Amino acid sequence: MVYSLSYRRPSRQTSSSSSDSLNGDEKQNSINDSITSGSSYMSNGIPEALSFDRIISGGVCPPCTVRDFMNYLRYIEHSAENLQFFLWYRDYCARWADLPESERALAPVWTLEQAEAEVAGNQPRTKRLDPQVAAVLRGTDFADGAAKRTADKTDPFVTPNKTSEEGRDPMSDYASSMGDETQASSTMHQSVAGQAFDDAGMKWKPFTLQPYRDEVDRIISVYIASDGPRELNLSARERQAVLHALQNTTHPSAFRSIITTVEYSLRKQAHPNFVRWTICNGNRPRVIFARGLGVAGIVAGLVADLLITLSHASRPWRVIPFLGWFIGIATLIAAWKGMCVVLHGLHHRHLRPWELFSDEPEVTANEKRVSEDTFTSQTTNSFEDEPWVPRYKKRNVIRKVFDRQIWIEEPALRQIQDTIFLQAILAGFLLSCLAVGIFCAVPRGKFY
Structure with a gap:
């Protein structure tokens, strides 16, 4: 099952001066609108199954x-x-x-x-x-002291700065x-x-x-x-x-x-x-590699059609390079959206660099409560000193292209990737037919 063929993945959002100029009420109204629109079938390329509230709630x-x-x-x-x-x-x-x-x-x-x-x-x-x-x-030892400090125009909740035992809080x-x-x-x-x-x-x-x-x-x-x-x-x-x-x-x-x-x-x-x-199922080296394969397929189809057209071969032979055009265009379109068609065929994705060298067990869906020590500690969010950073940099490009893979568990994400894959297939087929049709319309060159 796929989404509509007119589906577009979410556009890249950047912080802008227009958003910074909004006041609190305008931002709150925008939040409320997004919550309302999030309950619809699709909002800005994000299905309801991947809405912000559903992610936060652990669903x-x-x-x-x-x-x-x-x-x-x-x-x-x-x-x-x-x-x-x-x-x-x-x-x-x-x-x-x-x-x-x-x-x-x-x-x-x-x-x-x-x-x-x-x-x-x-x-x-x-x-x-x-x-x-x-x-x-009322009725406690704090009452008189609070009233007295209020009369002295001091805060009733501030600990008094006294060294005597009588005035100690x-x-x-x-x-x-x-x-x-x-x-x-x-x-x-x-x-x-x-x-x-x-x-x-x-x-x-x-x-x-x-x-x-x-x-x-x-x-x-x-x-x-x-x-x-x-x-x-x-x-x-x-x-x-x-x-x-x-x-x-x-x-x-x-x-x-x-x-x-x-x-x-x-x-x-x-x-x-x-x-x-x-949505991107491959790391950057893999995506660049996929784009290269797409370009190579297109070039191969182009060269083959040129050679056949310039020869004494009849027009039906010019349809053969259609396969190179089709594979190249479809692969390039998918890679341009961050997807590798080979990984998608398996519904796999590459492990992220920080996942490759992590020995920590995965957090289960039942662990919803936030740890206070984790989110209020004095540590920064900097990760340059984490062990995986230098280890990943030492990996050669070939190894990065063929890094470890893992199954994509989220059904809604697989559905989005299926939609993008189908869009790439259809676009590749139509553009390949157009390219081959142009070469078929050209007379034979008869140069060899």
Whole structure:
């Protein structure tokens, strides 16, 4: 079964100034439109089976899984931080929804009105204790201290800088009981997060009772702070807006100003490019080799027809080079779209360079939960030091052309490749008939 013969694979998407000029509402509307159109049979050359939401939810097979998507963004587009942050945010929202109501009340929702006022610089810096927080703290030792700090116009959630036993916050005893390694890591992330707030001209609140504050500090230091190891491509306005929000709450809504930008980039640019790249079943040396074979077939057909036409042979002999024309044109068209017809005949694909030397077991479809340590670590997305890079460079060209192959498991991807293959066959047949027909119409040369 194939798709329509008018099918066109996704076009190459690049970041443009027009997309950068869109505001948050326009990007959100575009995201909603893509979600709606994604439920149709085919959207921009991407079938519903390979839609962004289906890939993220783990509803596809290799080589179109989330892990494959991540590898593509890391090794090909060099923008894996967008997907890493997006996956972390989804996991963070799910974990937040599972929190008890008493803990969620400590971090109120960051409304759209507050976000707009903060960015515009019109948000009043009131020191009144949040009513929800006050209700949670009522009847505890924190209540009097919070009220006193509010009267002194200080933040009720900032740990007081006191050395006496009387003024010590009970939570500081818990922090001091942590292991040296955990404490050092937390201090490092807090330091980077504090620098990010300082760069934005804001006062940093290093420790609060709000849930996941330490984790949010790590996210700030890794993804939001300038020169972070996985810094997101954010405008100064977006960075300032999210830091203002995270200064006040750890609620998932605090990331509203940047999650829309990240998701827009993934849906509108990264995802179409990933599907387009995945359609290619051969590595670059194999595709170039296939193009060479296509050109060779065309040249062979052309030379054969010229020789027969210039000879005393009758016109029917000029049909024989049709085979060379047909194979050459069909192979060249398929190779021009990144496909090797030999590999396609087996429904195989080449292993990617990072897969050739990987000893790690494949991640199964059931492993959907994102690891916090993986996506909030201090490591960068650079791969130049990975062992497979020098090993792959040492492989000779012939070996690369005939690299190891693997079965393509995703049915929708095989269907796309079948469609492209059929298009190449039909185009090759028609163009070959045209070429042979032209030579058949020319009189005999009778030169030999």
